[in-house]
Amino acid sequence: MQTVLSAETSIAKEQGMNKVTAESGKIVFSQVDKIFAAPSKTGDRISALLDLNLAVKESEIVSIVGPTGCGKSTALNMVAGFDSPSNGSLLLDGSHIHKPGPDRAVVFQHAALFPWMNVFENVVFGVKSRGMDKEQYQAGAEKFIKAVGLSGFEKHYPYQISGGMQQRVQIARALISNPEVLLMDEPFGALDYQTRILMQQLLLELWAEFRPTILFITHDVSEAIYISDRVIVMGARPGRVKLEVDVTEPKPRSIDFLTTPSFTSLEHQILETVQQEITASRAGH
Ligand SMILES: Nc1ncnc2c1ncn2[C@@H]1O[C@H](COP(=O)(O)OP(=O)(O)OP(=O)(O)O)[C@@H](O)[C@H]1O
Numbered sequence: 001m002q003t004v005l006s007a008e009t010s011i012a013k014e015q016g017m018n019k020v021t022a023e024s025g026k027i028v029f030s031q032v033d034k035i036f037a038a039p040s041k042t043g044d045r046i047s048a049l050l051d052l053n054l055a056v057k058e059s060e061i062v063s064i065v066g067p068t069g070c071g072k073s074t075a076l077n078m079v080a081g082f083d084s085p086s087n088g089s090l091l092l093d094g095s096h097i098h099k100p101g102p103d104r105a106v107v108f109q110h111a112a113l114f115p116w117m118n119v120f121e122n123v124v125f126g127v128k129s130r131g132m133d134k135e136q137y138q139a140g141a142e143k144f145i146k147a148v149g150l151s152g153f154e155k156h157y158p159y160q161i162s163g164g165m166q167q168r169v170q171i172a173r174a175l176i177s178n179p180e181v182l183l184m185d186e187p188f189g190a191l192d193y194q195t196r197i198l199m200q201q202l203l204l205e206l207w208a209e210f211r212p213t214i215l216f217i218t219h220d221v222s223e224a225i226y227i228s229d230r231v232i233v234m235g236a237r238p239g240r241v242k243l244e245v246d247v248t249e250p251k252p253r254s255i256d257f258l259t260t261p262s263f264t265s266l267e268h269q270i271l272e273t274v275q276q277e278i279t280a281s282r283a284g285h
């Protein structure tokens with residue numbers, strides 16, 4: 001991979017400002033609130049998101065960081081179609097999201113593979129049950145298992161491969177349906193540092209080849225900067241955009257980027273806001 005040390009990075013400190021307009025966005029949250037019903041008759045309703053405004057461009061990689069419980073997964077689940085806003089609008093290609101669809105694939109923190117299926121069977125399960133013909137899913141499996149570096153492991157069962165390899169299976173399973181949007185909720189959170197960096201690089205390579213729009217949730221600020229075009233810091237619950245930072249370092253990015261002054265400066269800015277929000281969220285409990 002090439003090293004680009006002179007790239008400029010710019011920092012946008014305007015709170016809640018999105019430089020992507022609603023018109024140009026692939027995914028557009030406008031004034032989205034999410035209120036969950038009280039868990040019991042005596043409990044209070046939970047306001048998870050309040051006035052969330054965020055637009056993600058086509059083929060953009062946007063990461064969301066923020067304190068635990070600030071509503072990151074809630075936001076991602078709504079894009080996946082698992083849930084819907086209480087107020088405001090959430091659009092995908094200009095249309096309201098009502099349900100999950102093959103245009104969006106979700107990758108979770110834990111691989112959730114079927115233990116009785118081998119790698120190949122896990123990768124093709126979804127597309128096969130949606131009616132893709134055999135020739136097509138076999139070709140797809142070969143392509144994406146190779147893309148995630150698992151050629152030769154097609155017949156292995158989940159218990160026979162490492163956690164990092166299981167996450168690769170999950171990514172191949174997501175990519176085989178050719179999704180326009182990849183929704184990743186702490187996908188590398190359970191992996192060791194070295195494997196995590198390899199997976200971040202793999203993700204950037206896959207992005208360069210297939211150009212999906214990626215919404216990526218992580219607690220790891222350095223991971224967010226390394227892989228993203230833009231990092232969003234969400235504030236303490238109810239979640240909304242507190243800080244938005246552009247990462248203008250060109251892709252592909254080498255790991256040398258992690259030690260550049262521009263990287264450190266971005267990291268400092270983001271961590272400062274994240275820390276403030278963590279403190280605010282603790283004060284609120
Ligand atoms: N189905 C639900 N019913 C009730 N409350 C919910 C539900 N899902 C989430 N919440 C609440 O909404 C808030 C936001 O949760 P969410 O899972 O989105 O947080 P998060 O930012 O993803 O946190 P973490 O970093 O720990 O994963 C939390 O207070 C949570 O308890």
Ligand SMILES: [Mg+2]
Pocket residue numbers: 072073074185
């Ligand atoms: Mg979460």
